[in-house]
Each structure stands twice: as C-alpha cells, then as structure tokens.
Amino acid sequence: MSSLVPSLPFSLVGQKLTGRSGILALMDDLGKALTLDPQMRMLGGGNPAAVPEMQTCIRERMAELLAEGSAFDRMIGNYDPPQGNPPFCAALAKLLRETFGWKIGPENVAITTGGQTAFFYLFNLLGGRHADGSFRKILLPLCPEYIGYADQGLDESLFVACKPQITWPEGEASRVFKYTVDFEAVSAALAKGNIAAIAVSRPTNPTGNVLTDAEVARLSQLATSAGIPLILDNAYGAPFPGVIFTDATPFWSPGTILTLSLSKLGLPGTRTAIVIGPPEIASAMGAMTAIAGLANGNIGQQLARPWVESGEILKFGPRWLCPFYRRKSDQALGWMRESCDRAGIDWAVHASEGAFFHWLWLRDLAIPTLELYERLKRLKVLVVPGEYFFFGLDPQDDAWPHRRQCLRLNFAQPEQVVREGLEIIAQEAARSRG
Amino acid sequence: MSSLVPSLPFSLVGQKLTGRSGILALMDDLGKALTLDPQMRMLGGGNPAAVPEMQTCIRERMAELLAEGSAFDRMIGNYDPPQGNPPFCAALAKLLRETFGWKIGPENVAITTGGQTAFFYLFNLLGGRHADGSFRKILLPLCPEYIGYADQGLDESLFVACKPQITWPEGEASRVFKYTVDFEAVSAALAKGNIAAIAVSRPTNPTGNVLTDAEVARLSQLATSAGIPLILDNAYGAPFPGVIFTDATPFWSPGTILTLSLSKLGLPGTRTAIVIGPPEIASAMGAMTAIAGLANGNIGQQLARPWVESGEILKFGPRWLCPFYRRKSDQALGWMRESCDRAGIDWAVHASEGAFFHWLWLRDLAIPTLELYERLKRLKVLVVPGEYFFFGLDPQDDAWPHRRQCLRLNFAQPEQVVREGLEIIAQEAARSRG
Numbered sequence: 001m002s003s004l005v006p007s008l009p010f011s012l013v014g015q016k017l018t019g020r021s022g023i024l025a026l027m028d029d030l031g032k033a034l035t036l037d038p039q040m041r042m043l044g045g046g047n048p049a050a051v052p053e054m055q056t057c058i059r060e061r062m063a064e065l066l067a068e069g070s071a072f073d074r075m076i077g078n079y080d081p082p083q084g085n086p087p088f089c090a091a092l093a094k095l096l097r098e099t100f101g102w103k104i105g106p107e108n109v110a111i112t113t114g115g116q117t118a119f120f121y122l123f124n125l126l127g128g129r130h131a132d133g134s135f136r137k138i139l140l141p142l143c144p145e146y147i148g149y150a151d152q153g154l155d156e157s158l159f160v161a162c163k164p165q166i167t168w169p170e171g172e173a174s175r176v177f178k179y180t181v182d183f184e185a186v187s188a189a190l191a192k193g194n195i196a197a198i199a200v201s202r203p204t205n206p207t208g209n210v211l212t213d214a215e216v217a218r219l220s221q222l223a224t225s226a227g228i229p230l231i232l233d234n235a236y237g238a239p240f241p242g243v244i245f246t247d248a249t250p251f252w253s254p255g256t257i258l259t260l261s262l263s264k265l266g267l268p269g270t271r272t273a274i275v276i277g278p279p280e281i282a283s284a285m286g287a288m289t290a291i292a293g294l295a296n297g298n299i300g301q302q303l304a305r306p307w308v309e310s311g312e313i314l315k316f317g318p319r320w321l322c323p324f325y326r327r328k329s330d331q332a333l334g335w336m337r338e339s340c341d342r343a344g345i346d347w348a349v350h351a352s353e354g355a356f357f358h359w360l361w362l363r364d365l366a367i368p369t370l371e372l373y374e375r376l377k378r379l380k381v382l383v384v385p386g387e388y389f390f391f392g393l394d395p396q397d398d399a400w401p402h403r404r405q406c407l408r409l410n411f412a413q414p415e416q417v418v419r420e421g422l423e424i425i426a427q428e429a430a431r432s433r434g
Numbered sequence: 435m436s437s438l439v440p441s442l443p444f445s446l447v448g449q450k451l452t453g454r455s456g457i458l459a460l461m462d463d464l465g466k467a468l469t470l471d472p473q474m475r476m477l478g479g480g481n482p483a484a485v486p487e488m489q490t491c492i493r494e495r496m497a498e499l500l501a502e503g504s505a506f507d508r509m510i511g512n513y514d515p516p517q518g519n520p521p522f523c524a525a526l527a528k529l530l531r532e533t534f535g536w537k538i539g540p541e542n543v544a545i546t547t548g549g550q551t552a553f554f555y556l557f558n559l560l561g562g563r564h565a566d567g568s569f570r571k572i573l574l575p576l577c578p579e580y581i582g583y584a585d586q587g588l589d590e591s592l593f594v595a596c597k598p599q600i601t602w603p604e605g606e607a608s609r610v611f612k613y614t615v616d617f618e619a620v621s622a623a624l625a626k627g628n629i630a631a632i633a634v635s636r637p638t639n640p641t642g643n644v645l646t647d648a649e650v651a652r653l654s655q656l657a658t659s660a661g662i663p664l665i666l667d668n669a670y671g672a673p674f675p676g677v678i679f680t681d682a683t684p685f686w687s688p689g690t691i692l693t694l695s696l697s698k699l700g701l702p703g704t705r706t707a708i709v710i711g712p713p714e715i716a717s718a719m720g721a722m723t724a725i726a727g728l729a730n731g732n733i734g735q736q737l738a739r740p741w742v743e744s745g746e747i748l749k750f751g752p753r754w755l756c757p758f759y760r761r762k763s764d765q766a767l768g769w770m771r772e773s774c775d776r777a778g779i780d781w782a783v784h785a786s787e788g789a790f791f792h793w794l795w796l797r798d799l800a801i802p803t804l805e806l807y808e809r810l811k812r813l814k815v816l817v818v819p820g821e822y823f824f825f826g827l828d829p830q831d832d833a834w835p836h837r838r839q840c841l842r843l844n845f846a847q848p849e850q851v852v853r854e855g856l857e858i859i860a861q862e863a864a865r866s867r868g
Binding site for chain 1: 441442443444445446447448449451452453454455457458461462464465466468469470479481482484489492493496497500503506507508509510511512513514515516517519520521547548549550551554558559560561562563564565566570582585586588630662663700701702703704705712714715717718720721722724725726727728729730731732733
C-alpha cells in the first residue's frame with residue numbers, strides 16, 4: 001500500500017540522516033534477524049549474549065520493583081528530569097568518586113537514551129559550524145572506529161581519522177596483529193587547529209583493541225594541550241560492564257568526557273547510557289534531551305540503581321561478564337584458526353583485548369567485504385563488513401587494501417552459531433580469493 | 435566541583451539546542467518536583483495521573499512477561515530494528531486498518547523514543563535548509579501550540595504560526611472561550627510557498643481545544659492542495675489514549691502523518707511513540723533512529739503488544755481514561771470558578787475538550803505570566819507560563835496582550851493539590867492586577 005502523495009522533499013539534514021548508512025543496515029539486519037529470522041547465524045550486531053547470571057539478576061530486580069508496587073508505578077508512569085534521575089546520578093557520582101577518586105558530583109553526570117544518542121549530541125554540540133565561521137571536526141586517533149559514529153554529523157565531513165600502526169606482538173606467524181595509535185599522525189591532525197574533540201572507543205569497536213593506559217594518558221595530554229576534550233566511549237569497557245581482557249585502568253580527568261552504558265551489561269532494550277564530563281557538558285546533554293526527547297526512559301536507571309548504590313555494578317564484569325566473554329573469545333578463536341587454516345586462506349585476527357568482536361583480516365580476499373557480506377547473508381551468516389569502520393581517512397588512503405579486507409564478527413552468540421558461521425566464512429573467503 | 439578546562443565552544447546547532455528553552459525549564463521543574471520535592475503542587479508538566487485501573491493493567495502485564503521468562507529476557511536484552519518491533523508494528527497497522535478502514539500496512543508505521551523525538555525528526559526532516567537553496571518552514575495553523583516544538587528546529591525561525599479567532603460559544607458571561615482556526619490566515623501563510631508541512635496537536639496542548647472534524651478535513655485539503663503533509667499530533671487524542679470529551683473522529687489520509695504515544699496511557703517512563711505516515715516517512719524515521727539512537731526501547735511495545743493485538747488499547751480511553759480525566763476537568767473547573775470569583779479577578783478559561791490541561795486566561799494581569807510563574811513557584815505551586823506557547827507569530831503580534839495572560843494548568847493531579855493550587859493562583863493573580 002503505497003503513498004498517494006508526491007515524493008516529499010527532505011531538508012539537507014534530512015537527506016544526510018536518511019541516507020543508506022552502515023549503522024542502519026547493521027541494526028536493520030540485526031533486529032530483523034532477532035525478531036523474524038531465527039535461522040540466521042547472528043555474527044553481525046553488538047547484541048549482548050544471554051549471560052544467565054545477569055538475566056536472573058535483572059529478572060529478580062524487576063520482580064522486586066513489582067512487589068514494591070509504588071516504585072514500579074513511579075518508574076513507568078512519571079517523567080524524570082531530562083538530565084537523568086537525580087538519586088541515580090548522585091549514587092553513580094558517589095560510587096565513582098569513592099572507588100576511583102574522581103572529583104565528580106551529580107552535576108558531572110547526565111543520562112541519555114543509549115550511547116548512540118550521547119554521541120549524536122556530543123559530536124554535534126562540539127563539532128560542525130561555529131558562530132565564528134569555523135568548522136570544527138572530531139578527531140578519531142585510531143581508525144577503524146565505531147560504525148555508529150560515521151553518519152552522526154549533521155554536516156558532511158565531521159570526522160578526521162588517523163591510520164593505525166599495525167604490529168605483530170608475537171610475530172606474523174602467530175596471525176595475531178594489533179593496532180597502535182600513530183601519535184605523529186595525531187599530532188599532525190591536531191596541528192591544523194580545527195579539531196573540536198578527540199574521540200575513541202575503549203575497547204575499540206570493531207577490533208577489540210584496548211588502548212593501553214599509556215596511550216590514554218598521552219591522548220589526554222594532547223587534548224589538554226589543545227584545549228579540547230577527550231571523549232572516551234566505554235560502552236564495553238571500564239569500570240562497567242568491564243568486558244576487558246587486559247590490565248586497563250578506568251580513566252577520567254576534568255577534561256575527559258566518559259560515556260558508559262547499561263546495554264552491554266544486558267539491558268539494551270532499556271536504552272540507557274551515562275555521560276560523565278564537565279558540568280557544562282552534562283547540563284548540555286540535559287538541555288538537548290529536553291528538546292529532542294523530552295526525558296529519558298526510566299527503567300534502566302531504576303533496575304540498576306541498587307547495584308550502583310551497593311557498588312555491585314562494578315562486580316558484574318569481573319565475576320560474570322569478563323570470564324563469559326573471554327571464554328567465548330578463546331573458543332571462537334580456536335574455531336577460526338581451524339576453519340581458516342583448513343580452508344587454506346591467508347588470514348589474521350586482531351588481538352582480542354575486550355568487547356564482543358573478533359576482527360578478521362582476510363589478506364588474500366579479491367572482493368570487497370561489502371560483497372562478501374552479501375554472499376554470506378545468502379548463506380545465512382550475518383557479519384559486518386569492515387569498510388564501514390574506515391571513515392574520516394584522507395582520500396589518499398582510498399587505495400589502502402586493508403580497509404576492504406576485514407570483517408567484524410560477534411563471537412558472543414551460541415556455540416553452534418559461531419562455529420558454523422566461522423566455517424562458512426572461511427569457506428566462502430577461500431572461494432573469493434584473488 | 436567545577437570543571438578545570440576552559441569553557442568549551444559549542445557549535446551553532448549546539449548553542450541552539452542548549453539555550454534556556456521552555457521545554458527544558460518545564461521538564462526540569464516537573465522531574466525535580468516529582469523526584470525531589472513532594473511538597474510542590476504539580477500543576478506544571480504533562481505527567482499522566484495515576485489511573486488505578488491502568489496501573490493494575492500495566493503491572494499485570496509486566497508480571498506476565500516475567501512469568502513467561504524468555505519473553506522478558508528478549509525484551510530487555512535484544513535490540514529491535516530501528517523502525518520498531520516488526521510484530522508490534524504489524525499488529526498496530528492491522529488494528530487501525532480493520533477498525534478505521536485506513537489503507538496502511540507495517541510499512542506505514544515507525545516507532546520513536548517518545549513523541550518529542552518524532553517531532554524533532556519530522557520537523558528537521560521536512561523543514562529547514564534544502565538542497566535547492568530554499569528554507570522551508572512548519573506552519574502551525576492554531577497558535578498557542580505545544581511548548582515542546584518551539585526549540586526543535588536546528589535552524590532559527592522554523593515555525594510560522596497563525597493567531598486564532600477567539601469565540602465565546604455560550605457568551606462571554608460564561609467565562610468559557612474557544613479558539614478556532616483562522617483559515618484566511620492559514621491560506622495566506624501557505625500562499626508564500628515556503629511551507630514544508632502543516633502541524634497541529636489534537637487535542638491542542640496547551641489549551642484542551644479539539645479541532646472539529648470539519649477543521650481537520652479543511653486543513654487536510656489545504657495541505658494536499660499545497661503538496662505538503664498534514665502532521666497531526668495525537669499524543670492525548672484519538673484513537674488512543676482517547677482523552678477527548680467531544681465527538682472527534684480519528685483521522686488519517688495518505689497525505690497525513692499521524693503521531694500517537696503510549697505516554698498518556700500511563701507509560702511515559704518507557705518513551706514510546708508511533709508515527710503513521712507514507713512509507714517514505716516511516717522509513718525515514720527508522721533511518722534517523724538508527725543514526726541518532728541506534729534503536730528504540732522495547733519495553734513499551736512489549737507491554738502494549740497484546741492490547742494492540744486484541745484491540746483492547748482502543749477501549750482504555752472510553753472505559754477508564756476519558757471518564758477519569760473528564761471528572762478531573764469538571765471538578766477543577768468548579769474550584770477555579772469558586773477561587774477566581776472569590777478573588778474578584780477578571781478571568782476566563784478555554785473550553786475543556788480533551789487532554790489534561792486547563793488554559794486559564796487572566797484578563798487583568800499586570801505582569802507577564804513568566805513573572806507570575808516565579809511567584810507561584812515560591813508559593814509551592816508549579817504552573818507553565820503561557821508565553822512559551824506563543825511562538826512563530828509575526829513580530830507585529832508582540833504587542834498582543836493575550837500572549838502574556840494565560841497559564842497552562844494540569845488538572846489531573848490529586849484533588850487537594852489541584853484545589854489548593856487553584857486557590858493560590860487566584861489569590862496571587864488578584865495581587866498582581868493592573
């Protein structure tokens with residue numbers, strides 16, 4: 001049943017935000033497979049796994065709210081202030097202050113409707129056209145970076161990204177590589193004077209790379225010297241949900257904007273993220289929420305509030321989530337090694353230091369991974385093609401073959417799904433060699 | 435604990451969205467009073483009342499989801515596609531098709547994170563700067579209009595609003611007035627050729643006015659002739675939640691974009707709204723959700739799904755909500771009459787045809803209602819000053835005294851709160867006469 005009205009003209013912003021974006025393709029594939037196509041092997045999106053202990057914990061907490069009655073009614077039936085639920089924000093500031101010594105209070109905290117929304121607000125608040133006529137950009141010091149940022153600018157060309165250095169910590173024969181920040185490239189980009197903020201995810205989505213404490217400290221220093229904030233996306237990271245397999249210290253400084261999320265704890269359906277930053281940034285988040293969304297959903301905050309008050313939220317990672325995902329990562333890596341070696345392809349994988357993904361590098365692939373993705377989808381395996389994560393690079397890097405040779409694979413789904421998926425990927429990659 | 439970084443420069447869009455907006459003041463007041471200041475008499479925001487039958491219904495549904503176990507886990511732990519949960523959207527299209535004969539399928543339906551977000555997307559999708567160099571505006575045919583639209587444009591001056599005609603259906607002595615659409619003014623505005631869409635809330639927030647079927651039909655005709663959509667905001671209206679006290683028929687046409695919400699049914703904490711429109715608009719909503727929010731919260735849709743499948747969602751209004759709010763409206767009107775007459779002020783009130791508000795016109799007020807609002811807040815009565823709702827008017831209407839003489843009062847709060855609030859308002863208005 002189609003429209004009877006003539007095609008409606010969209011504004012410039014409308015055209016920008018309704019183009020066929022990578023994140024739309026990814027979320028559409030993910031959501032449709034989850035709700036409509038149970039046969040699909042879901043190595044695509046970033047859906048958290050069903051971690052039984054977490055599920056029990058969440059169900060018990062909802063049952064407790066229902067038993068309290070009026071607490072449930074208030075959660076469902078009242079609007080919170082746009083900046084977030086005051087007791088929740090106060091409890092979180094207290095926990096972080098007392099645990100890590102960060103000098104923050106509730107005025108440093110804002111809630112947003114998920115991490116994606118936090119970045120939509122932050123990037124367009126700081127980047128883009130300014131009253132002085134300048135156009136300020138967001139610097140991504142380590143590309144590839146999260147697909148969901150790519151199309152968030154209301155204006156074109158919001159991002160400047162730096163190619164990473166590719167290292168082989170245990171030699172190339174190990175087939176395990178690691179990206180590190182090219183600080184010369186970062187300094188050169190900053191020197192142009194048009195950067196509004198440095199932004200980086202830790203662990204990096206898509207690669208599972210975790211910036212070392214030294215890398216974070218150096219980025220923070222560079223940002224401070226340039227008088228701009230460092231935005232750290234901790235959706236999978238520290239201090240919660242804590243899906244990090246290396247020794248990485250949670251980081252905050254007065255010039256840092258830190259984002260956290262309840263999604264990867266197991267609550268994506270509640271859309272709850274947290275921004276910790278200077279008070280002017282936290283209150284800007286509240287102002288933008290009021291205008292663009294009225295208020296946030298209450299449910300994630302009310303489910304999590306006692307865990308924040310007791311500090312238990314910091315224990316879910318070490319106790320359940322980190323061991324769970326680490327086991328999944330190791331297992332998938334074993335299957336990948338078997339399948340890829342058996343298929344006889346030239347492959348490598350990024351060191352698995354956190355998050356839910358393996359970043360598979362198919363070094364003799366003759367087709368773009370965008371094409372491989374289509375072929376795999378027909379074979380009922382959903383992946384995310386790597387091209388989408390390489391945005392903001394200099395046009396001279398278009399020829400860099402690496403950007404068309406990588407796949408992001410979610411290793412957190414059920415064993416059979418991951419194992420079969422990896423085998424099909426390896427076989428199809430073998431058929432697609434140069 | 436303040437920031438140690440120098441003040442960060444915000445972009446033009448950032449400055450626009452973080453200015454001190456009416457909707458921020460309103461939601462901040464509302465949320466803080468609800469969570470922090472139980473002494474405040476809440477005649478401010480649009481929080482739905484605690485309707486016991488609805489609350490029981492919602493609690494029972496959550497208990498059912500918990501008892502099913504895996505349904506609860508999926509709701510909390512999975513991402514839906516950005517355009518909304520496919521079974522929910524299909525069930526809603528089917529219900530509206532079969533009940534009202536609207537020619538729609540799931541491709542006409544999109545979910546957003548609350549109605550405020552739907553309008554943020556719709557206004558900026560259709561209005562603003564276009565590739566052909568034009569700047570297209572949103573026409574509000576009946577001003578005053580919803581405070582939450584006022585600051586949603588990414589660019590300045592997104593709105594053009596038409597002054598209403600003020601009528602006295604039962605004579606001026608009744609003290610009950612009603613706004614009607616000035617169609618000459620609407621036609622004149624359309625004739626300028628720079629209008630992207632006509633938008634109107636039904637019932638009108640803030641006044642409780644309900645556009646007649648004839649007014650809606652005429653607006654729809656004008657929009658179709660101009661080749662632009664008519665956007666109808668049914669947050670309080672038909673077919674659900676159905677808080678309408680007149681005979682108003684639910685309206686849709688292929689050129690109409692209809693928004694509905696679960697908030698005023700009693701679920702604001704879930705942030706769930708629905709857009710029914712041409713497929714290109716519904717898919718644009720999904721694309722914008724993917725980029726700006728990744729996905730919607732699932733909880734509202736899962737709570738409401740069986741009510742949509744059974745059609746029960748259409749019965750909550752006539753059975754519980756409409757009688758509840760109508761009784762509240764009548765009661766508050768009686769108290770208002772008593773208090774205002776006793777105080778000896780010259781007052782009038784808009785005909786109460788739907789929604790949760792009385793729109794009180796203080797005809798001999800000597801101060802702006804922005805000032806009266808501050809005085810009342812100190813007396814622990816929270817209202818919304820009328821000035822905020824008069825935006826988009828021609829500068830020549832700045833001198834129109836009416837725009838500084840009205841208050842929006844939520845009549846749905848507990849009896850004692852409303853009664854005391856009205857008495858304090860009348861007394862303070864008496865002290866603030868010219």
